[in-house]
Amino acid sequence: MEGMYKGRKNAKTAIPRSENCLYLNVWAPETVDDAKRPVLVWIYGGAFSVGNCSRPLHDGARLAHESGCIVVSLTYRVGAMGFLGSRTLANSAAGEWPLVTLEALRSKPSASDSIGVGAGNWGLWDLVSGLLWVQNSISVFGGDANNVTVFGESAGSIAIHYLLLSPCVPEGVFHKAILESGVVATLVPRTTQAVQATWDFLVRSLCPHHLQDDEAAQLEYLRTRVSADDIATCLRPLVGKRPRSEYTPTLSELQRLPQAREDLQTEAFGVTDQWGPVWDGVFVDADFVERAFTPLPPRSKLRNGRSGIAVGMCADEGTMFNFLIATAQSLAAHQDLFHPALSSDLGRVYGFDTRELKTIKASGSEKARRDQQAFYTCATYTGDTQFTAPILDYMAMHSGLSAQAEHVDVYGYLLAYRPSSRMLEALTVVPEMTEEWAAFHTLDIPFVFGLVGSPDVDGHAFVSEMSEYGVDPDEDDGSKMAPGTAPPTASKGMTKAERELSLYMMRTWTTLARLPTTEDGGREGVKLPDGSTWLPLRSYRADSEDPASIDNIHLLAIGDAPQAPVKVRARPADEPIRVYQTALSQHPFAQQRPVAGEASSLQERVDFWMHKPITGTAAKSDASEGDKDQLRMCRYLQNYYGFLSTPPRFISWSAA
Known part of the structure; x- marks a missing residue:
């Protein structure tokens, strides 16, 4: 719906924009294979606000060629069209025909058989529909409907975790x-109260x-007379902030809003210009957040993903966010958007004094020097709260499980490689800035798809045996290059080591996709391209007595660079990039301290966000005595939901 970011010549105007956007792409290898092929299904990211399947970066042809798998990419609605909810929408009959069965693909169920879909998670329902299409139709392309692997990045990864936990899938x-x-804890669901406030704001405006x-x-008017662009324009002036929150109050609202959500009473609630899954009680059921902060259930209780899960992250997740926080004064202004007690905690742990900065x-x-320190300080706490801490905490939970057959095998990885300037030249329009981002968020995408090369030559990287790839159908049908002719030398794009x-x-993603789907399949681990075996997280236990300690994490390290701003030596273009299995505590990423606070080790920063409440607040619960401690209270949840004394809870649409 929102076009393309940076495509080929004239691509943005050539691709039509329409609400008729629910399509998917399928790539199948040309080689003949009598056996049904495994299926890789890609789900794109974009903060649930942007994203599409039209970017050359997401072209699955190379991956299909190298893997021998069928590659599918699913489109799902984003922004207001994907995640706008309200009481009125929840009560509307328009949501009574979800594609939750294969039969629903063929005929609309009768009114008596309809299934309520809540309101607000339209984009997630789109993904369910796409996966059902795969189940119903992929065999026509030679795919095996009984061996489907979903993979996604950022919002796409978060969405997959929602699919794993939802009772509706x-x-x-x-x-x-x-x-x-991305995991659910990266972006927990917005409450119906906050979503209703956004709806009310749009209605008033x-x-x-x-x-x-x-x-x-009002509902009919918004559906028929108001475009998605109008909605986006209406919400755009609102103040956005990271670490992300389900509401983004202005500075004046920040002073007015009470400390606890239940104390709002008749106060107008702050609205947001950010989107994501909604705690609607249906797709995201009442105890969803509680389950998201625990390991995956046993295989027998898991509806999908029983044959293996991989979870990973980049070493510098936060650098591409808040890149405008580039001075000490702008860092101080950024802190004004947080609760004063949280801002004080951040200053202590990440080594700055807001009053001094001003x-x-x-x-x-x-x-x-101070400006660079401000940039990396903001990048570190942003990356920690949204990605690093939630993902590492999730890995630690699975590392603490006993090595028994009833648990799903969960594998961990860390991408800690800083791309070459040549690769950045081809990948971005601002290579000088992205070089400062180090191993930034989204860096895994070009490596997994193998699609970053020289725009002057083919727009893709040369990998494996193919001599040419990525011709633009409007400019070249491939006939201009004589058979056996080598492509021009690329001045931009991956180095030899990066192509390798x-x-x-x-090939690693392919091995995961080819794991057996039988109940006892995959028990021997994942065979890596170098012949070693990638073991599940729970196969390794350190001496730590704390099951939540990241010292328990043993993962696949892709590269050995520390977190920015620590410098690394210049790497020759043909020097192999190290890939190895290691205890996280032995990796440079965990051994250095990128910030100068009192408690800035990686373990202490994970604990800061995921296990401790804001200083001066009590983690009290209004739940019954028996389940008082089911949901841990921590700074991350307090910041996101705005509760400073009570845990977040499901609020039905009728009470929103």
């Missing part, structure tokens, strides 16, 4: 999953006054 629509930079008391007429006056090299790493990652 039909059983057996996917069998393995690869979560690249966009609907005629004479419809004020007619909810049905008064700093420096020039020359000292200013440059790309091939390694594609």
